[in-house]
Amino acid sequence: AQTVTQSQPEMSVQEAETVTLSCTYDTSENNYYLFWYKQPPSRQMILVIRQEAYKQQNATENRFSVNFQKAAKSFSLKISDSQLGDTAMYFCAFMIHRSQGNLIFGKGTKLSVKP
Amino acid sequence: DTAVSQTPKYLVTQMGNDKSIKCEQNLGHDTMYWYKQDSKKFLKIMFSYNNKELIINETVPNRFSPKSPDKAHLNLHINSLELGDSAVYFCASSLPQGGGYTFGSGTRLTVV
Numbered sequence: 693a694q695t696v697t698q699s700q701p702e703m704s705v706q707e708a709e710t711v712t713l714s715c716t717y718d719t720s721e722n723n724y725y726l727f728w729y730k731q732p733p734s735r736q737m738i739l740v741i742r743q744e745a746y747k748q749q750n751a752t753e754n755r756f757s758v759n760f761q762k763a764a765k766s767f768s769l770k771i772s773d774s775q776l777g778d779t780a781m782y783f784c785a786f787m788i789h790r791s792q793g794n795l796i797f798g799k800g801t802k803l804s805v806k807p
Numbered sequence: 808d809t810a811v812s813q814t815p816k817y818l819v820t821q822m823g824n825d826k827s828i829k830c831e832q833n834l835g836h837d838t839m840y841w842y843k844q845d846s847k848k849f850l851k852i853m854f855s856y857n858n859k860e861l862i863i864n865e866t867v868p869n870r871f872s873p874k875s876p877d878k879a880h881l882n883l884h885i886n887s888l889e890l891g892d893s894a895v896y897f898c899a900s901s902l903p904q905g906g907g908y909t910f911g912s913g914t915r916l917t918v919v
Contacts, residue, residue: 727907731848737897737910781848793901794863795840795908797850 694719696786698798705774706806712759713769713801715784723789726760726767731800732780740782743767745789774805810834813898813911820888821919828883828914830898837903838862839881841873844895844913856881888918 695718705711717726728740743751743760750758755772771778781800787793811832820826832839840863841853854873855863861873870886881898898911 725907735895735913735915737899737908737913739907739909742907783850794852794855795842795850795899796852800848 694721694786694788694796696784696796696798698782698784698801700801701799702802702804704804704806705771707774707776709774710770710772711774711803713771713782713784713803715767715769715798717765717767717784717786719765719786719788721788725787725789725793726758727785727787727795728756728758728767728769729783729785729797730778730780731783732777737783741769771803776805776807779803779805809912810909811898811900811911813896813914815914816912817915817917819917819919822888822890824888825884825886826888826916827885828896828898828916830881830883830911832879832898832900832909834900834909836900836909837878838901839875839878840899840901840908841881841883842897842899842910844897846894850897854881854883885916888916890918892916893918 697716724745726743730738741753757770759768783800784798786796838857840855844850853867856875859875872884875881895913897913899908901908
């Protein structure tokens, strides 16, 4: 069975600084996808970034980037130049590569960006 | 122009009642899902439908029954509501091959 672990229940960062959220996962599969989702107080689930396991290059989306270490089964999210609007729950998620995938979520990290 | 829309956004009801949550997506996705987010914010899949056919049915009480009249709609009916059913329920849809989910805005169900 696949599991996703986020070891930091809560984190805080000063505005404009950089923060890294940790995620590890366990799987025997070789082809899969990894995601980070953001859930602000509005409750909406927003896709932040996506990584395909067969790609060695780390995904980036503007201020968001990942450090994907396949051998270590690690998938951390780096947020640069943190903004107040980044305050949210962040969920790491995993999906096996098949046509109808079940997204497996970690328990989330609550990030607070302080002015 | 909401991509995945759920109704209602909030639902407060008494124990023992039956209620439904509706979900519609206009993205042309073939696969739709119901997820439950508990009070600790943990998200877990309940059901998955592909082109109106049930493909994932996790260990969920049979008081929960999904229905997909067409591939753009996936509704969730809950019978005999219990206090423990209080949660946020998310509908989502996806493209195949790991394209990522698009979530609805969630329905906060409170059973009193």
